[in-house]
Amino acid sequence: MTSPRRVLVIEDEKMLRMALVDALVSEEFDVLQAADGEGGLELALAEGPDLILLDLMLPKRDGFSVLRAIRQDRLASHVIILSARGEEWDRVQGFEYGADDYVVKPFSMRELLLRIRALERRDAGGAPGIEDASGRVRIGQVEVDFAAYCVVRGEERMGLSRRELELLRYFLLHEGEAIDRLRILTDVWGANEAPTTRTIDTHVLKLRKKIEANPADPVHLQTVHGVGYRFTRRD
């Protein structure tokens, strides 16, 4: 899940740019930055970051122009526009298309991070493996509906908490692989948070209760003694 998350910040106002970079770095993004449109566009095209935070009012080349150029280059980067509500707002209404989201200045770092996370979730969102037409993933006797945050077992539906869902998605991504607890922690929880490895066991326990036919004798979520866990979809 934690693929290289590289962000390019294109913002001329120094204070704001630094604040953004700081916040992003502490969220463990790789951060690139540029102070004007031209430099930003060059960096974007050269590096192809996963996400671009784009101010609209920029020296040398305004944000609209940058966005258009980026899209013409078929760059797959996500773009979140940072716009002031003032003058350009009307133009935003007409021009902002091709961006994935927009945040109106002044905004709180918290709000921005929430939107970035939402974007990531939508991106990783679907599911790794084969999902059926309704967007669900089958695991043995049950189906997981990631969009709905729940597992479906016949007629019965059980909710999944966010951690449970993220953990399950992680296992799905690494199907058949024995994964040690430390890696699970850093990949699913992130390096900022540092719970005990016991926490994982508890979550595995809860997942087993929800996806295993017989939680006491797990088929899909197996223990690899001295290492961690291994996940399988087939029965």
Place this chain on the structure above:
Amino acid sequence: MTSPRRVLVIEDEKMLRMALVDALVSEEFDVLQAADGEGGLELALAEGPDLILLDLMLPKRDGFSVLRAIRQDRLASHVIILSARGEEWDRVQGFEYGADDYVVKPFSMRELLLRIRALERRDAGGAPGIEDASGRVRIGQVEVDFAAYCVVRGEERMGLSRRELELLRYFLLHEGEAIDRLRILTDVWGANEAPTTRTIDTHVLKLRKKIEANPADPVHLQTVHGVGYRFTRRD
């Protein structure tokens, strides 16, 4: 992916129209386009596309007029309204004329594509449209009458305020999906308004009192802790 998916884009603003067409073509839609209401209506009637993206503010013939004419012609096309005004009135009005969904400008291409996909899924699933013949929607024990702004529970009728109605409609359009508060805010309230996320809770509270048999133990409007809410129609 599926059968002939033909889309007609009716939008006067050139940049936006081009952006839309590009995005749709790269999603492998057959795309038709028109720059004003009259041309759009002609194309719609002549070609009967599966989906129409309809701007409201158009030269020669506004979007409402086009929509009305399309429906009078018993055209089966789905219609998604692109509303620049962001006024609730527009949205409600649009639904009364038989639009299937609306997107408020400025919107992200991603969001639009998600809506289109949702529409396709609803369509393919053989799921009936949102409203039945009488224009009402059944939710468990109650019925919602959108035209009359009220819910009917047996003999009892309770009024719905505009926001309540908007929110409820949004949930219906995204049935079975866990939606985070931020998305609800931008989608239902629009980007120009920015109330607290707490506001949503209050409205959910009021909706629950009106549609749930036991508001303290909600069946249809469930909370997904740490995420947002999930709506279901069935009991």
Place this chain on the structure above:
DNA sequence: CATGGCCTGTCAACGCGATGTCAATTCGGA
């Protein structure tokens, strides 16, 4: 094959952030 030590399963309890709830205030349309 038996034993000890480490690893995991399981559960109950706690803390904190998220949500439910309502009253007070602001907003917006006749």
Place this chain on the structure above:
DNA sequence: TCCGAATTGACATCGCGTTGACAGGCCATG
């Protein structure tokens, strides 16, 4: 201006995530 709706804030409550304790289980060693 007036009235109802929308929004906000305060406070109560709830649920998840986390932890620690204990009971087993697994493996390595002898």
